[in-house]
Amino acid sequence: MNVILCLAAIVIKELYRRKDFYVLFVITAVITLMMGSVSFFHEANIVRYVKDICLLLIWISSLVIAIVTTARQIPAERESRTIFPLLAKPVTRGQVVVGKFAGCWLACGLALVVFYLFFGLVSAAKEGHLPLGQYLQAFWLHWATLAVVISMALLGSLVFSAPSANATICFTAVVAIFILGGYLHKLAALQPPLIALLLLLLYFLIPHLEWFYTLRERLVFDHSLIGWDDCLLATAYLAAYAAAFLFAAWLVFRRKTLTT
Amino acid sequence: MSAEATKVTTEPGLSVPAAPSAVIRIQGLVVEYPARGFGQSATVAVKDLNLDIYQGEVFGFLGPNGAGKTSTMQVLLGFQPPTRGAAYIYGVDVREPIARQRIGYLPELTYYYKFLTAEELLRFYGRIFRLPRAQLESRITAVLKLVELEPVRKRLIKTYSKGMQQRIGLAQALINHPDLLILDEPTSGLDPPGRMQVRELIHRLKTEGRTVLFSSHELGEVETVCDRIAIINRGELVTVGRVADLVRQYQMDLERVFLKLIGYQPQPQP
Numbered sequence: 223m224n225v226i227l228c229l230a231a232i233v234i235k236e237l238y239r240r241k242d243f244y245v246l247f248v249i250t251a252v253i254t255l256m257m258g259s260v261s262f263f264h265e266a267n268i269v270r271y272v273k274d275i276c277l278l279l280i281w282i283s284s285l286v287i288a289i290v291t292t293a294r295q296i297p298a299e300r301e302s303r304t305i306f307p308l309l310a311k312p313v314t315r316g317q318v319v320v321g322k323f324a325g326c327w328l329a330c331g332l333a334l335v336v337f338y339l340f341f342g343l344v345s346a347a348k349e350g351h352l353p354l355g356q357y358l359q360a361f362w363l364h365w366a367t368l369a370v371v372i373s374m375a376l377l378g379s380l381v382f383s384a385p386s387a388n389a390t391i392c393f394t395a396v397v398a399i400f401i402l403g404g405y406l407h408k409l410a411a412l413q414p415p416l417i418a419l420l421l422l423l424l425y426f427l428i429p430h431l432e433w434f435y436t437l438r439e440r441l442v443f444d445h446s447l448i449g450w451d452d453c454l455l456a457t458a459y460l461a462a463y464a465a466a467f468l469f470a471a472w473l474v475f476r477r478k479t480l481t482t
Numbered sequence: 483m484s485a486e487a488t489k490v491t492t493e494p495g496l497s498v499p500a501a502p503s504a505v506i507r508i509q510g511l512v513v514e515y516p517a518r519g520f521g522q523s524a525t526v527a528v529k530d531l532n533l534d535i536y537q538g539e540v541f542g543f544l545g546p547n548g549a550g551k552t553s554t555m556q557v558l559l560g561f562q563p564p565t566r567g568a569a570y571i572y573g574v575d576v577r578e579p580i581a582r583q584r585i586g587y588l589p590e591l592t593y594y595y596k597f598l599t600a601e602e603l604l605r606f607y608g609r610i611f612r613l614p615r616a617q618l619e620s621r622i623t624a625v626l627k628l629v630e631l632e633p634v635r636k637r638l639i640k641t642y643s644k645g646m647q648q649r650i651g652l653a654q655a656l657i658n659h660p661d662l663l664i665l666d667e668p669t670s671g672l673d674p675p676g677r678m679q680v681r682e683l684i685h686r687l688k689t690e691g692r693t694v695l696f697s698s699h700e701l702g703e704v705e706t707v708c709d710r711i712a713i714i715n716r717g718e719l720v721t722v723g724r725v726a727d728l729v730r731q732y733q734m735d736l737e738r739v740f741l742k743l744i745g746y747q748p749q750p751q752p
Contacts, residue, residue, distance in 0.1 A: 228609045232595065239597045303593035307654060310559045310587035310664075311610045312579045479515075479562040481552075 225313055226321045233325020234332075237291060247333055250283040254340045270442050273345065277438040280337045281364070285396060287333055288368045292326045292375035293389040296475070305480060315475045319376065323468055326372045331365050338364075345441075355447045360437045363453065366460040367434045371396055373467035380474040396431065403432045429463040503573075505662055505693045506535040506558065510567035513553040513717075527553035529717040530567070535710075540684055540694045542708035542725070544701070546744055550717040551697050555666060558695075559587060571662065583611065586660030590667040592647040596640035600631050600650050603639060604657050611658040625653040628683075645676055652683070662693045669700060681707055705729070705736040715744040 254276045296318070299305040308318070338361045346352035374395070378388040402409075403425075410421035434456070439445065513528040528550040535541045545551045556562045557569055558576055574581040594603055601622055608618040626632040629649040634642070639650060648671065655663060665684075669677045684694050684707050698704055704711060705725055712722040720743045721728065725736060732739045 224612060225610055228606055232598075232606060235602070236595070236597050302596075303589070303591070304595055306559075306561065306589055306593060307587065307607075307651075308610075309561060310582060310585065310589075311607060312581075312583045313610055314579045481556065481562070 225317045226324055229313075229318060229321025230325035230328055233291075233295065233322060234329050237329045246283055246287060247336070250279055250337060251340050253279055254337060255344060269348070273341075273442045274438065276341055277441060280334075280341065281435060281438070284330060284334055284337065284364065284368060285371060285393070288326065288330045288371050289375045289389050289392045289396070291329060292322070292372045293379050293392065294385040295322045295326065295376070296379045297383075297385045297388075300480070309480065316472045319468060319472050319475055323369075323373055323376055323464075326376075327365075327369050330368045330372065334361060334365055334368070353441075353444060356440050356445070359447060359453055360441055363434045363437055363456055363460075366457050367431050369464040370429050370431060370460050370467065373464040373471065377467045377471040377474065380471055380478070399428055399430070400432045400435055403428055403430050429460070434460075503537060504534040504570075505537050505572060506533070506695065507570045507573075508533040508554070508558075508567070509569070511554065511557060511564050511569055512566040513550070513557060513562070514565040527717055528557075528714075531714070531717075531719055533712055533719065533722065535693065535695060537693055538688065538691045539709040540688050540696060540707055542704040542711035543695060543697045543714070544699075544704065544711055544740060545714040548716075549714045549744075551714060552666075553717075554714070555664065555697065558664065559585075584658070584661040586655035586658060586663045588651050588655040588663070588665045588668055590670055592644075592651045594639055594647070594650060594654070597638065599636050599638055600626060600642075600653070601635040603650065604653060607654050608657050613658065621657060621659065625656045628656065629653045629679075644671065645673060648672060648676065649679075652680070660692065662695065663687060665694065665696045665698075667698055668696065669698065669703060677703070701735075701737040701740055711736075713740060713743050720744065 257272050257276050257279075296305075299308070305318075309315070338357060342352055342357050371392070375388065375392045378392050379385065382388040382391065406421050406425035406428075410418040410425065413421060437448075440448070508531050511528055511531040512526070515525040515527060517524050531550070531554060543551055543554070553562075557564050558571065560576055560579065560582060563577060569576045571581045572584060576582075595606075598606065604622045604625065605618065608621060613621060622635075623632065626635050629652050631646060631649055631653065634646070639647065642650065652668075655665075663684075665680075668680050672680065681703070684696070687694055688709075696704070696708065708725050710722065710724050711728070713720045728739050729736060732742065734742070
């Protein structure tokens with residue numbers, strides 16, 4: 223555990239000492255702040271629309287930060303050859319994978335806290351109330367969704383040689399899941415048997431991240447809380463996918479020959 | 483595992499096993515790299531290597547480029563698994579991460595996190611070795627003083643000169659007070675005072691009863707600091723023995739002994 227925390231701390235330290243991380247972070251925070259504070263003719267529908275756009279922006283930024291940060295972790299270690307002094311210490315490759323995951327996930331969590339804090343405070347200032355439970359659930363399940371995306375990008379970073387290729391493929395896959403993931407079973411019903419079977423398999427195999435994106439509607443329309451047991455079940459669903467991707471990443475990494 | 487294998491001590495810097503047990507034992511080591519293209523055969527980098535390195539000796543591991551030194555070291559450091567055979571450090575199979583608990587490793591070129599300061603880097607590696615916090619802070623100060631980087635301990639590594647970066651490499655190799663130091667071309671690129679510093683360090687480690695495995699092309703230096711050497715060529719062990727015995731046996735300096743044993747033929751003058 224100590225080794226994993228050390229590795230995670232290094233990831234976070236690197237992120238806050240790199241300037242490029244701040245650019246997206248600051249842009250999202252400023253846009254959220256500006257859009258959130260504008261009130262168009264006190265028209266409720268327009269206000270809700272602006273809130274929806276702000277939350278969409280937060281989702282996109284968090285996905286970009288998660289994928290771009292994670293995709294270069296292990297390739298950068300290999301390219302700068304810092305992996306060799308590290309693996310010459312009593313560190314397993316499994317610990318490296320989990321440590322990198324933990325670092326990226328915690329860093330994304332910190333960014334997400336700030337995004338939701340901005341959004342929540344601005345909304346509360348305008349609307350006069352802050353539905354804390356909804357915000358907590360939305361934040362938690364958003365962060366848990368990022369755990370799946372981060373573990374997917376980590377696996378990709380061990381399969382694809384270039385971080386840019388990995389980031390592009392991961393981002394495309396995640397966007398495809400968000401847009402098409404919920405319709406695959408409906409599409410299967412319209413196809414010939416073999417294609418239908420493949421689409422159904424795909425439907426049951428992929429992590430349905432799009433389910434969690436709909437949580438933003440609870441903040442936009444001030445819907446009530448979802449049950450905490452459902453929230454726990456959703457967390458377990460996402461944790462299972464994250465664990466499966468991390469396990470696959472470990473399987474790939476442990477077989478890799480690293481030559482100095 | 484060998485009968486001579488010693489019990490592992492998980493706490494760094496503690497008991498040094500009694501001589502003459504092998505600190506490093508390599509048994510029938512074969513390292514093969516798979517064929518890269520269609521119709522090509524696998525490359526055999528190391529062929530059935532058997533070697534024992536004992537407690538307290540400075541051991542030179544020599545060979546021309548492509549001889550199999552790096553592949554052997556990569557197996558010892560766990561960067562790649564052996565194709566066949568086995569290697570043990572303090573009786574522990576090198577595939578086990580705990581085998582590296584008592585090792586310090588200095589790579590040929592310096593590769594460290596440039597966004598960290600010297601003390602942050604050493605703290606990171608020290609925590610990986612699970613050094614207790616109080617001991618770690620004093621150890622960081624001690625190794626930084628040893629490599630003369632104490633005054634710049636709070637500066638980012640990316641601002642260091644090449645020589646300073648190599649010295650931070652030496653510091654990280656010593657942070658866990660290793661019983662076995664593996665040095666890969668430790669003096670390449672160093673200026674004369676830097677080389678002298680490395681030599682002095684090796685002597686100091688030797689007097690403390692620690693073991694040093696040392697790969698180098700600088701044969702004059704090897705002759706000065708090593709007790710025993712092994713010469714490897716085309717993946718096969720050519721000879722292993724005491725430097726003084728080899729020099730006496732062949733009646734020539736180590737460089738000529740080395741060239742003779744690897745079958746070097748001087749090019750005819752045009």
